[in-house]
Amino acid sequence: MEIGRIIDVMPLPLVGVGGGIEAKESVELMHLLKFTLAFVAGVAAIFGLGLAVTAKKFAVKMDPRIDQVKEVLANAHCGACGYAGCAAYAEAVVTDPNVAVNLCTPGGNKCAEAVAQITGKVAEKSDPKIARLYCQGGTSRSLKKFKYEGVMDCRAAVIAAGGDKSCIYGCLGYGSCERACPFNAIDMSADGLPVINPEKCTACGKCVSTCPKMVLELGPVDGPVVISCHSKDKGPIVRKVCKVGCIACGTCVKTCPYEAITLDNYLARIDFDKCQSCGLCVSKCPTKAIYDYMPEREVAYITDKCNGCTICSKVCPVDAASGVIKEKHKIDESRCIGCGICVVKCPKKAIIGTFRASRNSLAELDMVSSECH
Amino acid sequence: MEFGRLFELVIAASLINNFVFTRFLGLCIFFGVSKKMETAVGMSITFIAVMVVSAAFSWLIFNYVMLPFDITFLKIVIFIGVVAALVQASDSIVRKVSPALYYKLGVYLALIATNCIIIAVPLINAGEGYSFIESLFFGFGSGVGFALALIIMASIREKLELANVPEPFKGMPIAFVTTGLIALAFTGFAGLITL
Numbered sequence: 001m002e003i004g005r006i007i008d009v010m011p012l013p014l015v016g017v018g019g020g021i022e023a024k025e026s027v028e029l030m031h032l033l034k035f036t037l038a039f040v041a042g043v044a045a046i047f048g049l050g051l052a053v054t055a056k057k058f059a060v061k062m063d064p065r066i067d068q069v070k071e072v073l074a075n076a077h078c079g080a081c082g083y084a085g086c087a088a089y090a091e092a093v094v095t096d097p098n099v100a101v102n103l104c105t106p107g108g109n110k111c112a113e114a115v116a117q118i119t120g121k122v123a124e125k126s127d128p129k130i131a132r133l134y135c136q137g138g139t140s141r142s143l144k145k146f147k148y149e150g151v152m153d154c155r156a157a158v159i160a161a162g163g164d165k166s167c168i169y170g171c172l173g174y175g176s177c178e179r180a181c182p183f184n185a186i187d188m189s190a191d192g193l194p195v196i197n198p199e200k201c202t203a204c205g206k207c208v209s210t211c212p213k214m215v216l217e218l219g220p221v222d223g224p225v226v227i228s229c230h231s232k233d234k235g236p237i238v239r240k241v242c243k244v245g246c247i248a249c250g251t252c253v254k255t256c257p258y259e260a261i262t263l264d265n266y267l268a269r270i271d272f273d274k275c276q277s278c279g280l281c282v283s284k285c286p287t288k289a290i291y292d293y294m295p296e297r298e299v300a301y302i303t304d305k306c307n308g309c310t311i312c313s314k315v316c317p318v319d320a321a322s323g324v325i326k327e328k329h330k331i332d333e334s335r336c337i338g339c340g341i342c343v344v345k346c347p348k349k350a351i352i353g354t355f356r357a358s359r360n361s362l363a364e365l366d367m368v369s370s371e372c373h
Numbered sequence: 374m375e376f377g378r379l380f381e382l383v384i385a386a387s388l389i390n391n392f393v394f395t396r397f398l399g400l401c402i403f404f405g406v407s408k409k410m411e412t413a414v415g416m417s418i419t420f421i422a423v424m425v426v427s428a429a430f431s432w433l434i435f436n437y438v439m440l441p442f443d444i445t446f447l448k449i450v451i452f453i454g455v456v457a458a459l460v461q462a463s464d465s466i467v468r469k470v471s472p473a474l475y476y477k478l479g480v481y482l483a484l485i486a487t488n489c490i491i492i493a494v495p496l497i498n499a500g501e502g503y504s505f506i507e508s509l510f511f512g513f514g515s516g517v518g519f520a521l522a523l524i525i526m527a528s529i530r531e532k533l534e535l536a537n538v539p540e541p542f543k544g545m546p547i548a549f550v551t552t553g554l555i556a557l558a559f560t561g562f563a564g565l566i567t568l
Contacts, residue, residue, distance in 0.1 A: 047455075055465050
């Protein structure tokens with residue numbers, strides 16, 4: 001076949017647009033120019049007028065406060081407020097008197113106050129939260145039922161007989177939470193567990209709703225001690241499949257001086273309203289299921305402001321504070337676990353150190369020894 | 374008003390000379406919007422609406438003002454002006470009449486003004502000298518062809534997200550390759566109707 005015949009037969013693509021170019025013999029330039037300018041100006045004027053009329057007639061009255069609120073919000077479009085996008089929440093909080101002003105968790109208290117100022121509502125201070133992981137059974141510490149080959153996503157893996165982990169309550173480790181986080185606050189560790197960056201996490205809750213195993217929960221930032229397990233299986237079964245699972249032995253329940261831990265369904269849980277973050281349960285747990293997100297604790301030190309009221313020696317869970325009444329007390333550094341309860345309870349604010357000294361809103365800690373006051 | 378002729382125009386604009394796969398127009402919007410199915414569907418519906426109306430307006434201006442006064446060299450400027458004004462007007466109207474639709478379409482309404490096809494259709498209508506009804510149907514056919522292209526591409530790209538694509542090809546490159554393959558497939562329509 002010759003090349004010519006193939007080109008005849010094969011259809012060529014009609015690229016671009018058609019339209020002929022008309023050539024003229026002579027053109028009256030000035031007359032044409034004047035008319036053209038007039039025409040274009042006329043068309044532009046008509047369109048401009050039409051648009052102005054349309055804009056006026058079809059104007060939508062919007063409350064200017066909605067735009068103001070939208071500006072102070074975090075604008076991360078994460079959905080933590082429960083509304084479909086920041087614009088929806090801005091509208092709801094301005095128009096509906098029942099909507100709270102502190103629903104934007106990424107914005108924090110600063111944003112809640114700003115919104116309260118614009119809408120005229122009252123801002124309630126909410127304690128900052130963070131996402132906490134309720135599983136420590138990474139690939140090195142837990143067993144797998146089978147080898148999973150498929151889409152490397154937890155929500156896909158869970159469809160295959162509940163995931164490849166032997167413990168059905170555990171983290172699958174394929175990173176759905178890492179990808180769901182709008183603030184890039186989650187990184188998957190080498191062991192297959194998500195690590196949450198406390199500086200980036202805004203407790204928006206996206207990871208919590210994404211996780212198919214529900215091992216992520218929102219907890220207070222002030223509660224760094226977490227029993228990191230969700231397994232409701234009996235102790236022997238847990239031990240077979242995971243080295244660090246909670247076996248519901250009850251040791252932590254007995255150890256806690258504030259009765260903050262309860263056993264329910266073969267799983268121990270810390271009540272964050274009662275927990276004082278002293279960290280005593282962490283060392284007592286036989287399977288090391290309790291994780292302390294604040295492992296380095298600075299010890300306390302009593303300054304000269306002490307008047308010897310003995311409150312610190314009464315509240316200390318490890319009896320590290322001691323002294324004679326009406327005389328300056330002393331803290332035994334080898335016993336002190338850095339829980340900081342004495343710092344809070346001291347009426348003279350004479351104790352420095354521990355993580356409590358840098359925090360200023362711990363008014364909730366008054367369930368302990370109220371008769372001392 | 375032969376239905377045969379009008380039907381031919383629609384088929385020609387949507388299948389045989391598909392604006393995306395055969396004429397290679399409107400590609401930036403095509404690649405930008407075809408990532409997800411819902412954006413693709415939203416864009417195609419607004420596009421068909423704006424296309425038909427702007428084809429009508431452009432035809433009227435061309436045949437009743439530009440041809441008699443012999444200023445057809447202003448085609449491109451005036452047609453783009455028509456499209457921009459129409460898009461802006463429809464933006465205000467939809468915002469008032471149906472806030473739900475406005476919120477759903479979002480920025481796509483304004484993006485239509487940057488589409489090559491929206492200027493191509495009035496230019497072809499002017500060049501080929503179609504009648505009013507013919508240009509309307511041609512515009513409608515081009516919209517249908519664009520919608521077809523977007524929906525096909527969106528359904529393939531959603532699956533490509535989960536597929537094992539080699540690292541250098543992830544994202545745009547594999548989309549281009551896929552478009553080329555679909556364009557190749559669309560040449561199968563050539564000669565369906567001899568216009």
